[in-house]
Amino acid sequence: MDEANETAQDSVPRIDGYGFVRPAEFDYAFYEEFIARYHVVLTRRAIKWSKLLQQSAAVEKNMKVKRYIRKGIPNEHRSHVWMVVSGAQAQMDMNTGYFRRMFTEGEKNPKLLDLVITDLNRTFPDNVLFQKNANPSLQKDLYNVLVAYGQHNKTVGYCQGMNFIAGYLILVTKDEEKAFWLMDALIGQILPDYYSPAMTGLKTDQEVLGDLVKKKIPSVAQLIETHGVMWTLLVSRWFICLFIDILPVETVLRIWDCLFFEGSKVIFRVALTLIKQSQASIMEARNFPDICDKFKEITKGEFVTDCHYFMQKIFAEPGSLSKTTIDKLREKQRLKLISEEK
Amino acid sequence: MSRKKSQKSKGSNSPSSCGIPPAKENGKVGSEAHTNGMVLSGRPSLSNSGEFYDIAFKVMLVGDSGVGKTCLLVRFKDGAFLAGSFISTVGIDFRNKVLNVDGVKVKLQIWDTAGQERFRSVTHAYYRDAHALLLLYDVTNKSSFDNIQAWLTEIHEYAQKDVVIMLLGNKVDSTHERVVKIEDGERLAKEYGVPFMETSAKSGLNVDLAFIAIAKELKHRSMKLPNEPKFKLHDYVKKEVKGSGCCKS
Numbered sequence: 001m002d003e004a005n006e007t008a009q010d011s012v013p014r015i016d017g018y019g020f021v022r023p024a025e026f027d028y029a030f031y032e033e034f035i036a037r038y039h040v041v042l043t044r045r046a047i048k049w050s051k052l053l054q055q056s057a058a059v060e061k062n063m064k065v066k067r068y069i070r071k072g073i074p075n076e077h078r079s080h081v082w083m084v085v086s087g088a089q090a091q092m093d094m095n096t097g098y099f100r101r102m103f104t105e106g107e108k109n110p111k112l113l114d115l116v117i118t119d120l121n122r123t124f125p126d127n128v129l130f131q132k133n134a135n136p137s138l139q140k141d142l143y144n145v146l147v148a149y150g151q152h153n154k155t156v157g158y159c160q161g162m163n164f165i166a167g168y169l170i171l172v173t174k175d176e177e178k179a180f181w182l183m184d185a186l187i188g189q190i191l192p193d194y195y196s197p198a199m200t201g202l203k204t205d206q207e208v209l210g211d212l213v214k215k216k217i218p219s220v221a222q223l224i225e226t227h228g229v230m231w232t233l234l235v236s237r238w239f240i241c242l243f244i245d246i247l248p249v250e251t252v253l254r255i256w257d258c259l260f261f262e263g264s265k266v267i268f269r270v271a272l273t274l275i276k277q278s279q280a281s282i283m284e285a286r287n288f289p290d291i292c293d294k295f296k297e298i299t300k301g302e303f304v305t306d307c308h309y310f311m312q313k314i315f316a317e318p319g320s321l322s323k324t325t326i327d328k329l330r331e332k333q334r335l336k337l338i339s340e341e342k
Numbered sequence: 343m344s345r346k347k348s349q350k351s352k353g354s355n356s357p358s359s360c361g362i363p364p365a366k367e368n369g370k371v372g373s374e375a376h377t378n379g380m381v382l383s384g385r386p387s388l389s390n391s392g393e394f395y396d397i398a399f400k401v402m403l404v405g406d407s408g409v410g411k412t413c414l415l416v417r418f419k420d421g422a423f424l425a426g427s428f429i430s431t432v433g434i435d436f437r438n439k440v441l442n443v444d445g446v447k448v449k450l451q452i453w454d455t456a457g458q459e460r461f462r463s464v465t466h467a468y469y470r471d472a473h474a475l476l477l478l479y480d481v482t483n484k485s486s487f488d489n490i491q492a493w494l495t496e497i498h499e500y501a502q503k504d505v506v507i508m509l510l511g512n513k514v515d516s517t518h519e520r521v522v523k524i525e526d527g528e529r530l531a532k533e534y535g536v537p538f539m540e541t542s543a544k545s546g547l548n549v550d551l552a553f554i555a556i557a558k559e560l561k562h563r564s565m566k567l568p569n570e571p572k573f574k575l576h577d578y579v580k581k582e583v584k585g586s587g588c589c590k591s
Contacts, residue, residue: 115458118408122430132426160407160458161432197460228471232464233453236433245429288471289398289451292436 008032017075018171018249019129027305034306041308046074053077059084061261069261070311072254079173086190086260088181099177102148112150115158116143123163130167141176142166148176149183156187159195161240168244172253182260186242191264192330194240200337202239205264206231207333208326209271216318217276219283227288234295238271246299251307258311265326272318273310274298393440395449399560400471401553404493405478406486407457410512413543414478415454418553423544431456434465441554443561450557466500474506474556479527481511481540482519487526494534506559506575507536510552514586515542524586537579540586551582 008028012035015021022028045068052059052068059065059081073081083089092099120139124130129138145166150158165186169179187194192201210231214221224231237245242259243252247270258266275282278298285291304310403411412428419437436453453472455465469475477493479486490509497507511527514520524540531538537555541548555578562573 115407119430121426122408122428125427125429159460160430160456163430164432197463199460199464203464230467233434233468236464237435240432287398289400289438289449292451293438 002029004029015128016249019127020124020249021126021128023126027302030302030305034302038306038308041072042074045072046076049074049077053080057084061085066261069257070315072308072311073257078253078257079175079178082172082182082256082260083178086182086185088178088185091184092177092181098152099148099180102151102180103144106151108147108151109154109157112158113147115160116146116150116163119160119163123167127167127171129171138167138170141170141179144176145170145179145183148180149187152180152184153187155197156193156195157197159199159240162187162195164241164244168252168256185260190259200334202236203232203337204330204333205239205267206235207337208329209235209268211329211333212268212272212318212321213275216272217279220275220279223283223285224291227285227291229288229291233292235271239267242267243270247304248307251304251310254307254311255314265321265323266314268326269314269318269321272321273314274304276317277303277313393438393449395440395447397446397561397564398449398451399473399557400451400453401474401476401556402453402455402468402472403476403478404455404465404497405457406480406483406489409457409478409480409483409486410543411457411478412454414476414510414512414541414549414552415452417543417546417549418452421546423546425544433461434468439553441557443554443557446561446565448557448561450553452553462496466496469497469500469505470502472501472505473560474508475501476508476510476552476556477536478510478512479522480513481522481527482513482516484521487511487522487530490530506556507534508552508556508579509534509536509538510548511538511540512543514540514547515544517586537576539579539583542586547586548584551579551584555579555582 005028008031012022012028012032048068052065057080065085069081069085083092120143121132123139123142127138128134130142131137132139142163146158146163149162149166150156156162162183166179166183169182170176173179173182192205193199194202194205210221210224213224224234243255246252247255255266255270275298278294282291282294282298285294303313403415405411407430412431413423415437416428417423419439431454434453434455436451438449438451440447440449442448453468455461455468475497477490477497479490481487494507497505501507509527509531511522511524527538527540539548539552541552543549555575558573558578559575562570566572
């Protein structure tokens with residue numbers, strides 16, 4: 001470790017604000033430099049948001065709010081704003097007691113319980129709040145949310161990946177019930193069917209990304225086709241985990257700000273930006289394993305750590321990405337998938 | 343990308359019938375590169391991680407959720423096992439390790455897959471790219487053993503005909519919780535004609551051996567010296583495998 005990193009390590013806490021222990025290879029020096037800059041942004045945003053929410057806590061869907069959200073929701077307002085803009089709050093208000101009933105009442109599907117329990121210890125072992133013997137341990141909240149959701153949405157039940165999503169929602173909301181309703185907004189409305197047993201939405205979106213890369217970054221698409229690499233090998237985790245464990249926590253939360261407000265299109269923006277930004281490096285790949293290595297590398301480093309700059313990039317770098325285009329491509333790929341599976 | 347396209351490009355990439363990639367894809371070694379049946383001399387190529395290698399293979403880990411696929415991989419890759427430090431694998435992920443096999447640097451790109459049933463519709467698409475498959479069950483979990491037949495059926499349906507398969511009974515360190523006897527594993531392996539061993543990602547028992555045996559088999563298949571004796575995977579495994587040190591029949 002170099003000297004700058006050692007000095008920075010003294011001032012940057014080993015455990016981040018969400019309870020995650022920073023990995024051994026963490027770039028303390030860059031982080032310290034970035035966070036100093038970012039604090040200025042956060043302070044400015046906090047003042048703006050306080051004013052906005054003083055006028056109305058309802059958070060209307062307008063251009064100003066969209067702009068505000070793209071610049072980041074301050075931590076103290078994040079839970080509230082997600083709840084309101086996603087419609088989760090309205091659902092929760094209309095269904096008082098529903099969440100509690102879902103995990104307390106009725107016969108539980110034993111297979112569901114089995115799957116959830118298998119993953120409890122395997123969800124954020126690097127987070128002190130999720131340790132089994134933490135007091136209180138968020139594993140209990142995680143269990144409740146996942147079991148309730150599986151009982152509520154029987155088609156989806158439990159799919160690996162949902163544990164990480166529920167975990168983030170619990171960390172942000174600090175409230176099981178809110179986490180449950182946000183989960184329902186995400187899986188039930190915002191995302192196509194990524195988590196249902198057939199995973200059609202996931203398979204579709206991976207191919208849609210392929211189409212978009214072909215259109216916007218053709219050399220990379222060509223490279224991937226030449227070496228016969230399937231998109232699903234490279235990006236399945238990006239979609240299923242919504243960038244958890246792929247990108248830094250703060251960056252993921254900034255992406256989710258937009259996801260809750262603008263919908264699933266933002267996932268393509270992030271993916272395209274990651275690929276385009278590292279286009280030159282990806283093009284150095286000479287074979288199948290190289291390409292896979294590259295797609296892991298491009299989600300690391302300073303570019304993704306500086307979440308504020310990264311978020312500006314995702315709305316500029318990939319160029320226009322209309323809902324009509326996405327809808328058309330999704331329909332095309334979905335039909336193709338169905339005909340191939342027959 | 344459609345399955346058809348990939349298969350086509352795969353065929354055109356691989357001169358060898360078994361689907362093993364040409365040894366020197368990046369051409370850095372120029373005239374020293376032979377793509378088929380020749381030992382490679384001279385300087386190896388440099389992978390992205392900065393490690394030199396002569397030849398690369400894709401290995402996949404499959405088996406039910408929670409049998410210890412990731413733990414096994416981490417034990418092999420880093421020689422470490424930290425209880426409670428593993429996350430459930432979502433979709434598919436990989437780690438690389440370069441091994442020295444009889445003087446040849448073999449890069450194994452090891453794909454770790456999600457065990458949950460619904461991911462199989464996604465992961466079976468990867469099977470055809472794999473040169474070897476390590477199929478795991480957990481000796482403390484009967485249903486993970488009972489599902490092995492279903493896994494083998496799927497493997498035979500989707501993988502390359504000559505894919506190298508090895509059956510591993512993991513977690514043998516948990517002697518008190520064991521419910522699947524070593525004989526059960528041996529019998530099943532014999533029935534399907536695949537090599538078998540019991541492993542422990544926790545203690546490290548037979549972990550390196552499993553990967554080294556695979557690497558040796560793949561290396562011998564792809565670049566065989568004219569007067570080199572044929573490598574026999576089954577015999578090698580039988581000779582090298584270690585017992586778990588208790589519960590012997």
